Amino acid sequence: MRFWQLGAAGKPGRRSLAAAAVALWLLGLVSGAGTAAAREIKIGMSAAFSGPSRALGIELYRGALAYINYANQQRLLGEDHLVVLARDDGYQPGPAVQNTIDLVEKHRVFLLFNYVGTPTVTRVLPLLKMFSKSHLFLLFPFTGAEPQRRLPYRDFVFNLRPSYLQETKGLVENLLRVGRRRIAIFYQADAYGRSGWVGVHRTLAAHGLKILAEATYHRGARFSDSFQQQVDILRRSRPDAVISVGAYAACAGFIRDARAAGWEVPIANLSFVDSDNLLRLLKKTAGTQLRRYTQGLIVSQVVPSYQEVSLPAVVQYRRLMDRYQPRIPSELATEPYRPLRYSFVSMEGFLNAKMLVKILSLMKGDLRRERLRRVIEGVRDYDIGIGVPVNFGPGRHQGLDRVYYTTVRGGKLVPMRDWRKWRK
Amino acid sequence: MSQLFKRTLLIMLVLFGVVASVSSLVAAWLIHSHLTEESKTKAVAIARGIAAFSPEIFLNLDAATIQSIIDQFVEIEGVSYVMVLTSQREVLAHTFVPSIPRQVLELAPVHPPAGGRKAGRDEFTVREVGDYLDVTYPILNGLAGQVQVGMDLRRVRQAIWGAIINVQMLTFLIFVFSALIAYVLMNKVSRPLAQLTEYASRLAVRDFSAPLDIKGKSELGVLAQTMTSMANEMQSHLKKTQEAMEALRRSETRYRELFNSISDLIYTHDLKGRIISANQAVSQVFGYPLEEIIGRLISDFMEPEARRSFHDKYIPRILAEGADNGIQAYISGTGQKVYLEYRNIVIRNPGQEPYISGSGRDVTPRMLTERELRKSEEHLRSIIESSRDAILSLDRDRKVISCNSAFLSQFGYSHQEVIGRPESFIHPSRQSVEEFAAEVSPILQERGYWRGEWEFAHKDGRLIPMEVVISIQRLADGTTFGYVSILRDLTPRKRAEQEARLNRERMFQAAKMVSLGTVVSGVAHEINNPISFVTLNAPALRRIWDDLVPVLQRYHRQNGDFQAGGFDFQELQQEMPLLLDYIVDGARRVKSIVADLKSYARHTPAEMDQQVRINQVVESAFTLTRNLIGKATENHYLRLGRDIPPFPGNIQRVEQVVVNLLINACEALPDRSRAIELSTYYLAEKDQVVIQVRDEGVGMDPETLSRVTDPFFTTKRDTGGTGLGLSVSAGIVEVHGGTMSFTPNPERGVTVRVAFPVRGAASRPEPRQDRRKAAS
Known part of the structure; x- marks a missing residue:
């Protein structure tokens, strides 16, 4: 608390050596490194490293670490050294809140970064508001939910990825365009699911339509659980397409049960689903039926495909992933997981880290937290290497707006630009 | 355990049961009301909390945020769901998985009173929906929608059951504990009493060896002494009784053994037919154990149709007569029919309901044999009855026992006339009886049967030639007990034989001719x-x-x-x-004569292709015989019919026939006063031409009539008759396909009628060359 009070006492906007020295000293004090020459910038991350959604936390961490390792190695922040303090919340709001308090109060992190999940993040938001006097920010959470994009919490969060509203709007409008008007929704019974639901609901309402049918599942459902009930509820109303707002384990289970029941309806998933792990689960269970299981799958993405090697960021991502092959801290590896060489999630983690490093570098060593907002809001047309620029600004706390669509072909996720094949 | 304690225990059990039930009910009610109230309070608190959380969220319809808020409350124990509806009653957020239950979705909307009585206060609505207690709370007085919180009532129910079980367990433990204490206390009080009771009860079963060690001057002590002396008194008294009883028992046992070992059935039953006693034989024959027989109705063992007659006939009969016997069928335990020959008497003891005592014997084998016999007898009787031969069954003295209907019909007797009569009545005479006996008896005795022919007499005296088979009926030991005669009427056969003989003679005659x-x-x-x-x-x-x-x-x-x-x-x-x-x-x-003979013996048939006009032929014949006729009679008439069609034939031959007839007629007349009449006519219905010659002559006896056309048969041999005239004529008529008949006239003389078919003899088969009439 003392730290925050001290930090808050500092004068924002000034680039005085004295202030910087104080701040550096203070930071050094906090990190316990002791030397002003090699400051550690602690970044707090609470994400799912265990449970059925652990792939999200792990891959996001790995992608981010690939660039952070690179940045540290290349001294992109000069003498400053980025350290990511990762905590496992198992995709549950309670632990996420506790982790946040720990990270802030005990470890005194500089900012919060790469949080995973809507239910977790929405519950952390009031904490941010509480800590707002000490200018605590959450950067680039892995969620497209609305609460952190709106007042009253918008001011404490910066997003890189487009929102679920944008993703669902894109999916629904594309589906409507190809004549699929009877749309049902399968979603997680929590804030994340509700965000997707709201997106679908609003887009359909704008076209004078309603959600045809809906079915929910409990957050934390495993792939091994049965989703037959949900399949039956939705199938009864014979929809043209199903929008699936969930985590990969449940979504894969839902797809499996739908296809096993002979239901071939197109199923469109959001970026959060972690398409790579979704596909991996389906492959594991489908065996020779893979084509049937993966047919009719659409996943909206918020980052370009890691196969688009014409993009510099993709090239860099692949190179750094291969070079560092990042691993999660051993104390978090409580459950078995086989990392993916490349994935959309780690790609997003990579871009998040790249943006973070860019922002920190923009602070030019003056790491006063009250400066952070001004610096980020000052980012304009930053070419992060994916063909579209990143833009922030006052009131604009979301860097990217482009939504990408992928589908599965030949057992691989491939970019999808033409929706006509989905015509009813 | 003493009775006292048992009773106390029972009362305690009932009391504790009541206590347990009441306390369970009270506990359940308390828990229910308390928990429900608590649930309600909790739900209201949650609903109010949500509604009051941040009105702008609801106004913004920020579903995701609302979702994250309500998610927190679902984690509270007892909360099943939270649901937020907009003011338009659209679901904004809910926590149901996999979908909102229909019953919750279909809850009637709550209309909060707008600025009404309770404006600004808690206007929540509580409803029970299945397993949930639904509390609906308006947001901003309903303007921004409503919150519905569902509490899990199953929890309440579980709690109630838990409480009930706990109360019951506790009560039971207390009960067991109380029972134990009661047992100990009771024991102390009741031991001497129990001792006395036991002593008394052992006395009751005549056990005098029991010790009784209650001393002292207390009431119990005195009672004990009195009882001991009483016991001694009883013991000596009892001993004597026992000895007498023992003797009686031995006697009774012997009697019962006898009763049971008798193979006849012995029993008694009351006037309703209820069996009072029965011996072992009854059980054996009926196939039920004795215990199942005693006390049941006799009629239960009868066939249903016999039951009514048992009550309606047998009981009144035996009461009236005092005794009854007969044979009665019963159904045994194995379902077979059992026949009992019974002999029952009514026992009347003064001052006692009369009852029936009887004995019976199993006659089933006999009855069955008789029935079989009857069947076989019936079988035989039907065979005998259907025989066309007369069959007579005689007893040892040759008196008729039975006969079949063939016998009656052949001999003309009725059944009553026959039965019991000596066999001799079918013989025509005394002599026949004796001859028959002489002929038959030796062979019958030797061979056991006799076969032969004999003439017997019909009731009307007519003789009946018969073929007879008599056989002796013997028992296995050779004793004769009767005879059977089988008689076959030979009359038809004899007649046939006669006929054959006549035919043979005619054949012979013909051949001779x-x-x-x-x-x-x-x-x-x-x-x-x-x-x-x-x-x-x-x-x-x-x-x-x-x-x-x-x-x-x-x-x-x-x-x-x-x-x-x-x-x-x-x-x-x-x-x-x-x-x-x-x-x-x-x-x-x-x-x-020679001409006649030549004519008779002529072999070649005459030409038959002429058209015979009968009137011409008759006139011609009349002319030819005019002299003869003139000599024979003064009265001759010729009546020629009109429009008589010609018929095919030989004119000369027909003329010959007419001449023959006229000559015969003339010769039959004894004097000239007698008349001859010849007429011709056409018989349209038969398409025949008829010549009729009627004379008033001497006539012919039947014998003559029957042989009149036989060749060489003549009554005028002495006057030169050859017996060929009519024979030849008959032959001619036959060749023409016609017929010739002789009829005696009513008064005298004969009428000869010859008919020729107009269509000729063409339809007839080839006429025989042998024109002489011969029997065949």
């Missing part, structure tokens, strides 16, 4: 030539004589009388013409 015919025709031919000399020469001789007479007269006048052939000339002159006439006449008769 054929050969005779052949001979006759040969002889006739041979005779014809010599007789021609006579017939030709006799007239010449006459003429010669006539011419000689004047010469001889002249000679007589000149020379006087002279003799020739023993005749004087005078005699000769008279006799010679007569002699010559005799020759001529005889020769002519011979010639006629």
